[in-house]
Amino acid sequence: MTAMAAKQSISEFGQLLKQWRQIQGFSQLDLALAANSSARHVSFIETGRSRPSREMVLRLAEVMDLPLRERNRLLNASGYTGAYAETALDDDGLSQVRRALDHILRQQEPYPAVVMNRCFDVLMINHAGAKMMNMLGLRLGGEAGPPNLLRLTLHGDGLRGVIKDWDRVARHMIERAHRQVRGAGETDPLKKLIAEVLAYPDIPDDWKLENPADDALPILPLAFELGGHTLSWITTIASFGTPQDVTAEEIMVECMFPADGETEAAVLALQDSED
Incomplete structure (x- = not known):
């Protein structure tokens, strides 16, 4: 040098x-x-x-x-090489990580669960999650790459029409993205994604800045209006402890649980109809 x-x-x-x-x-x-x-x-x-x-x-x-x-x-x-690898999830080096994720997804049935990366790309999904996405008319994948939950939540052709209280849910989603991109460089892919979705029509200007919502609810439910029924969920997000690989650290496992008896009954009825 x-x-x-x-x-x-x-x-x-x-x-x-x-x-x-x-x-x-x-x-x-x-x-x-x-x-x-x-x-x-x-x-x-x-x-x-x-x-x-x-x-x-x-x-x-x-x-x-x-x-x-x-x-x-x-x-x-500072002129040094990076210390941490960024391994593709399908690489042999992350086989144990995939096994753990498979186990979590299976155990979450009959409720939905997805594995995402830091940019909200869906990397893995369980049967219940795939079934719910199909019911909502969402694309599971294709030539354009994996489905992206941030795009699906904010785009007019995505979940806007089926999410109850969309403004509140989408605002929380953007705040989550802002927190994850804090301190990142201008070329960071998540920063570019945030700029993309904030340019969608009818997105409020104040969402462009980190501005945590003042919400009295301890947990914000995610409710879908589908076929005259409301399916309401609460979600948890899990990550790996003590990761030593960038990909492993940035993996998020989002599991959905019924937020009310009506949703739980609907899920169990649907499961019984498939058995």
Whole structure:
């Protein structure tokens, strides 16, 4: 690496470090103490006067509890290779992850469950989930890639017409996306997706900024109006503990449970009709 390239790389790292430090609520002194360093050294690497070691970059990222994707980004910005792989879910290296996901999806029957990545692409789905998507008239996949729940929720041809209280649900979905993209670079695929869906017709301008909804409900139910019936759900989101791969860390398993007796009875009746 040339001296000029190194200086430019350090400057990029310093800007990124400062951004994340402020997002995570650290002063230079707080970060230095947590990383067993000095405020002077943190100041020097932020301003480009010193180049951090690879170990220091990883230590700072660990202290700030950054996502693995952003830890790699910090390493790259300081001139080092990333420390964490981003393995395709169908790769042999994630076979145990897929087995665990298969088990979760099976155990969730007869209620819907989906496996998504950070960008809300549906990677796996159980039988109940696929059946519900078919009932809602949604595409499960095709040449354009996997279905995307953020697009499906906000697009006029997606779920807008069947989600009860769509404005409230969609606003929560956007807030969730904003939280997941906090601190990401301009080329981040989720940031691009958010810009895409916010450009859909009739999307309020204030959704473009992170603005958490002031909602009195402890859990916001997701209700679908279908054939004169209302199916109402509450959802849980699970992730893997102690991941060491970017893909594994960003996997979300969303499981749906009946929010009322009417929905539970409808699901069980439908299951009995198939047996």
